[in-house]
Amino acid sequence: MLFIACSAPLYAQDCNTQLTGEVLDFHDKTPLEGAQVYIPKLQKTVITNSKGKFTFKNLCDGIYELEVSHFECTTRFLKVEVFGNTFKRITLEHHIEELDEVSVTGRKVRTTNSAQEQTITNGQLERYSSATLGDALKQVSGVSSLNTGATIVKPVIQGLNGSRVLVLNNGVRMQDMEWGDEHAPNVDINSAGKVTVVKGASALRYGGDAIGGVIVLEPLKTLAIDSLYGKTILSGSTNGRGGGITSELVKTYKSGWFLKGQGSFKRFGDLEAPDYVLSNTGVKEGAFSVSAGKRSFYEGWDAMYSFFNTEIGVLAASHIGNVDDLITAINSDEPLIIRDFTYDIGRPQQEVTHHLGRARYYKRFEGFGKLTLQYDFQRNERFEFDVNRRNNDNSAAIDLELTTHTAQADFVIDANSDYKIETGILYRYQDNFADPSTGVRRLIPDYTKNDAAIYLTGKYLLNDAIVIDAGFRYDYSKIDALKFYRNSRWIERGYQADFGDRIVEQLNTQLLVNPVFDFSNISATAGLKYNFNSGTEFLFNYALAQRAPNPAELFSDGLHHSAARIELGDLRIGKETSNKISLSLLHDYEHWGWEVSPYANFIADFILLEPTSTEFTIRGAFPVWEYRQTDARLLGVDASAYVNWSKHWKTNHQFSLVKGRDVGTDIPLINIPAANTKNRITYTHHDWHNLTLGLESQYVFRQNETPDDIDVFSPVTNENVLLAINTAPDAYHLLHFDAEIAFAMNNESNLKVRLAVNNLLDTNYRDYLNRQRYFADDLGRNISLQLKINY
Amino acid sequence: MKPFKQLFMLFCLTALVMSCNDDDDNPPEPVNEEEVITTLTATLTPDGGGAEIELTTRDLDGDGPNPPVVTVSGPLAANSTYNGVLKVENETEDPAEDITEEVKEEAEEHQFLFVIDSALNLTIDYTDQESDYAPNTGTNPVGVTFTVTTTDAGSGTLQILLRHEPKKPNDGTPADAGGETDIEATFNIAVN
Known part of the structure; x- marks a missing residue:
């Protein structure tokens, strides 16, 4: 069906249609500047202006798949029917601002739908550049640490630690002998751009045994x-x-x-x-x-x-x-x-x-x-x-x-x-x-x-x-x-x-x-x-x-x-x-x-x-x-x-x-x-x-x-x-x-x-x-x- | 079909890497324990001659659950002097390894300490110093050799400790000496 729909433009007489639109923040509807709107089929990209507006000219009528991305947001894919000049309003789920923020709000983009979780942004992580991951995580409420001195810092999520806390580093579940009380996670905090803490075992794709939680x-x-x-x-x-x-x-x-x-x-x-x-x-x-x-x-x-x-x-x-x-x-x-x-x-x-x-x-x-x-x-x-x-x-x-x-x-x-x-x-x-x-x-x-x-x-x-x-x-x-x-x-x-x-x-x-x-x-x-x-x-x-x-x-x-x-x-x-x-x-x-x-x-x-x-x-x-x-x-x-x-x-x-x-x-x-x-x-x-x-x-x-x-x-x-x-x-x-x-x-x-x-x-x-x-x-x-x- | 081919190749590669890693067919070697001390023997020879008295503590399972077996071959005589020698061994090896040699070599980092129950009427004096054991040059006591002088009859405990890296010089008490305990043995002694 899709094939037929997409092929339809072949029979269209003229390809002068315009697709215009605006990209807005899903929550507060503010325009997003610098969002990329990409039509993979045509390999065409446009960037939204300061008012969040974008325009594709000379399109053929048809159904297009769009990839809309913005550096602070989750990328979204959607289909747009373009028959004659079309206007489309697109909302994007705002990411945690990967800019500096004083507070950990981190409520917007989530790893799970309904579990308790919190994200530490890049700006906050940078403050801990010469400390450990465990130190940085302690700013999340409910996260503490089991220490051996000040340099071996093992994260504790809602009272649980060790093998009950998974650490996902860049999509890889760390296997670093997390079983010992004096074994801290072997990750360089500076390699992460953001860190999400899921408090519990709900992020099933990462593992079923995260009784304490998951650190992503x-x-x-x-x-x-x-x-x-x-x-x-x-x-x-x-x-x-x-x-x-x-x-x-x-x-x-x-x-x-x-x-x-x-x-x-x-x-x-x-x-x-x-x-x-x-x-x-x-x-x-x-x-x-x-x-x-x-x-x-x-x-x-x-x-x-x-x-x-x-x-x-x-x-x-x-x-x-x-x-x-x-x-x-x-x-x-x-x-x-x-x-x-x-x-x-x-x-x-x-x-x-x-x-x-x-x-x-x-x-x-x-x-x-x-x-x-x-x-x-x-x-x-x-x-x-x-x-x-x-x-x-x-x-x-x-x-x-x-x-x-x-x-x-x-x-x-x-x-x-x-x-x-x-x-x-x-x-x-x-x-x-x-x-x-x-x-x-x-x-x-x-x-x-x-x-x-x-x-x-x-x-x-x-x-x-x-x-x-x-x-x-x-x-x-x-x-x-x-x-x-x-x-x-x-x-x-x-x-x-x-x-x-x-x-x-x-x-x-x-x-x-x-x-x-x-x-x-x-x-x-x-x-x-x-x-x-x-x-x-x-x-x-x-x-x-x-x-x-x-x-x-x-x-x-x-x-x-x-x-x-x-x-x-x-x-x-x-x-x-x-x-x-x-x-x-x-x-x-x-x-x-x-x-x-x-x-x-x-x-x-x-x-x-x-x-x-x-x-x-x-x-x-x-x-x-x-x-x-x-x-x-x-x-x-x-x-x-x-x-x-x-x-x-x-x-x-x-x-x-x-x-x-x-x-x-x-x-x-x-x-x-x-x-x-x-x-x-x-x-x-x-x-x-x-x-x-x-x-x-x-x-x-x-x-x-x-x-x-x-x-x-x-x-x-x-x-x-x-x-x-x-x-x-x-x-x-x-x-x-x-x-x-x-x-x-x-x-x-x-x-x-x-x-x-x-x-x-x-x-x-x-x-x-x-x-x-x-x-x-x-x-x-x-x-x-x-x-x-x-x- | 290109992506499926890539997928297939990725899995083949994974399987290959994993199958190369079968180094677990060889059974592991038992660990040759180097640090173990199983036995401390104090041999006390009466100054004027006579039967030796031996105090021994032996813990053949090291850090295992069995407690050390402590034996005292007999009572000391009142108002006597004994020349004492300590021997430290690892009896899990055959023949037993004499660790006293190692203690002597590192005499400046070791000291035997003696804690005498007040009910026990005896005194202990060091008769050696670090420089007795090459290449050490210090003059602090080590305690491999010592004398025991008894006075009146009585009974109580005698503790012998070997401390590693104690404070030197010290007043002869474990509290002042500090350091890490390598041996701590308690003997029930009678002076008749």
Whole structure:
């Protein structure tokens, strides 16, 4: 039918028809300047003028497919019947402005229809160019972090972290050993143009096991115009006496070709708490990425490669020998090792390298949808160096190499504007290799893993006010490991009865075992978005998600020196199942707006790691942290509001609360972030070089709901003592100040200068979700200066 | 049909890359544990001759669940002096690796500490210093050799610790010495 319709112009007598139109913002109907309107069939492009108007002359009558794109908006495809001079009004869904904004509004373009989500724009990300992804994400309400010091920052979404939070980097699900508490995501924040946080498992196309949520990092889109542009950001900080540089250069062609290169480097020495140097907390990080491709409406491909390397010092005082050393450390007000400031990174330290390669191809089928094929390769290499008696040699205590290949095909049916269907399949192969030459027993064994998945999601525009969505995903995974167990551990765990038949070889003091597990997981989601006439928006979302245990939960077996703890996984651990309901109610008035988002997450067979007892070795007693499963319940609310008091003054307010409970034993869950509130006042003056001044107050309540401390036997005092391992530190209040100003250098370049002072009052504090809270205060005042040049 | 051909080729390539990666056919090698200390033996020889007394702690499963096995071969005699020697071994190897040699070599980074229960009427004095063990040159005690002097009868615990990178010099208490604990053994001793 389409063919006939499109062929009709062949019979038309004259081709003098004009198609005129205007492109408007979907929400506020403001004209969009610089939007591209493209007719693929004729390979003709026009750009809208300052009033959003465009004109195509000398068209033949017929039906045309248009691709309308604007850099701040989602590209839209639509059909227009042109019989005689025609006028067409086109509305575009406004993207998050990829310009600078003071507040995180991020409500307009969404990854999911009805889940709670929030986007961080490019301008906001740039402020964190010499920090970590986890730091930047904390400006999203409901997102906190599990830290090991200030440089290993693991995002926590609505109380959940680790394998429950997926990180999608440029369309690739990161496979970077996210199972460890002291393993942060291996991404360079400067490679992302925007970051979206989906709070929950509703973004099914990315994975079915995102019980915590999904963090989607995307680059800025390139336009099909002849252009060369880039930016460089230089920053320096007093705390750590270091800084970073990042640079990006993009070349685009009208033909759709593009080339992009980006690189970053940062280096910090020892960080400082208000009263002392945090010895051995330096960091050295380097990253680069290159990508190239050709994109058009019908077809396109791109390929990218990125490299990430980081060397992170771990606080010297956090390396302790046994439970008595831990008691001494907890009772001491100051870290037990304080040395002079240095840039050198000594032991203990981590060195992690991540390679990521991706190739993608897409093809659009007219009037139907778009097929995308993708292959990606990742290699994650992790070395952890311990303080040991052989300090002088270079061998690591942990040497793991995780290699992942993924192939996936996704199909989007979006030809009809009333509904959109997405479906896809995926296959992933993963291999972990633990190098035995370390001379230290493997914490994570050698394993191979095969994953396959299929999903189908749909979104339907019921009427002008209601959009409903639903989705389903099936994941199969099989893990095949080869692990050595000490005979004594095998007996202590009582594995013989359940896994005796998996023993491959009996050695002198240990057994080689081949555990093989497979998991079939189902996830599903349903929701609706309702726009009241008054402008209020209401979101409801339900998500069912299942997660298979990760290798740490199954296989951990050994002493973590940096934490002075023995971590024990359990082969009997099965999958966990989450049922989460979330609601959002939000409204933007002319001068102010608010959003309230409560949620309830019920997790059956929730896997958690907590201190249980002590074990004695010749080195003394060590707390044992064991993985166990229980039913858990997380209830919380994230709320935010903003007020534009006048042309120059604006305030932003944020509050998050989450309560986690182990329903099985009726005790609080471990590592649940404390309630916190952030309030910010901003002054802006556009006439004065876009001057922006901001003062932010951050108040973190004390976490009063923690599991009980454990009793341990202290050989030094020869009696049982209470180890305050779960006691949370006091509440704290921090003030942060920032100032920003922009100068035009010439027509094409501008310079932005930003001064920021974190922890303005040099307050001493410790945070419950910092694993080094036993040993040292958190960071003191930090003054940083940032220069950004766009060209 | 061009896109389908490309699609097909992409999948073939993927399959090829994946099939090349089958390096898991070889079973992993067991780790040869280098850092393990399983055994500490203190041999106390009476100054005027007589039967040796041996204090031993042995933990053959290292960081495994079994606690160390602590043995004391007999009581000490009151009002006596004993010459003590400490030996540190890794008995998971055959023959056992003598780690005392390593401690001696790195004497400046190590020290044995002794914590004596007040109910136990004995004193311990270091009889060595770092420079006794080449290539060290310091004069701080190490504790590989020491003397035990008993007075009245009594019983209580004697703790022997090996600290790595302690503060040196120190007052001989674990709290002052700091550092990381390599060995921490508690013996129940009787002085008759």
